[in-house]
Amino acid sequence: MESSDYCGAVYRAAEAAICLMDFNAGRVLYEEYLRKCGETPGAWHGLAICLERLGDGEGSRSAYKRALELHLRDGDARNLLWASWCALKLGMxxxxxxxxxxxxxxxxxxxxxxxxxxxxxxxxxxxxxxxxxxxxxxxxxxxxxxDRRECEGLRMLLDVAKYLVRVGGDVARAVRELLVKGLRYNRAISCNIEVPGDLLNA
Known part of the structure; x- marks a missing residue:
């Protein structure tokens, strides 16, 4: 099991990927989280969204089913909201x-x-x-x-990007890919977020 700092950073970057609509990067990050940090309903749900958008119907259904089980286990208002989405995606x-x-x-x-x-x-x-x-x-x-979803995603990403690009491997590549996309959104839709100039070279 990885440290809580690492797990929190990977999860936040994965959420940012959903906001930035980069579902391949999201898949990499959610799979990393589930492999090294344990199961959470949000991680399975995020992975299901990414797999669905990438055309993996069987994989997404399996992930939605597991997310639904875990959302129902927690059972608070927010988990029930996301459980309803899982049920909807499963045709229920x-x-x-x-x-x-x-x-x-x-x-x-x-x-x-x-x-x-x-x-x-x-x-x-x-x-x-x-x-x-x-x-x-x-x-x-x-x-x-x-907040605009893309701007929210870039803010989440900037919170953890420097830490994660130093990790190397698939995680760092996914985060760099997200940074490029996030910076495009920052210019295109005027998020007005100040981005450290050296971040892409971190």
Whole structure:
């Protein structure tokens, strides 16, 4: 088992990869985490997303199933939200609906949960409920807007990049690849994040 510092850095970089939509780098980082740091629902869920986007249907289903088991084991509002997404990806619409309703009963103040309910309700033909959930999503989001996903990803990456590029191997290569993509987003969508000039050469 690797140190908690290393595991935390790899996980944060893997989350950044999802935000930056670099699913190959994400796969490398989540697999490294699961191999050296142990199982967490978030790591299996992140790996499932990456494998799905890379076209590995069988691998993604297996990862979603394991993520669902672990999310349900924890059972708090946020884990139930992500469990609902796993169930949705596995074609378990009714289970996904029950899980997101339970998540919202525990924490109605998280905007993305309302967005998730809107999506699932629409798939189930519950149009009125979907419209109401989307209205609640916009209401909650207006009080606490999200940072742009790409900007959030670059910020997470910069927190751990110098440490991880010194590790070498596949992890360092994945992080350098993410840095290049993150810097493009920083210029293209004006994240206005100050990036140390020597970072890519670290």
């Amino acid at each position: 619409l009714n289970e996904a609906y029950e899980l997101i309703r339970k998540s919202l009963s525990l924490d109605p103040g998280y905007a993305y949960s309302w967005h998730t309910l809107a999506l699932i309700a629409m798939k189930l033909g519950r149009r009125d409920e979907a419209n109401e959930a989307m209205a609640r999503y916009r209401e909650v989001l207006s009080r606490a807007p999200y």
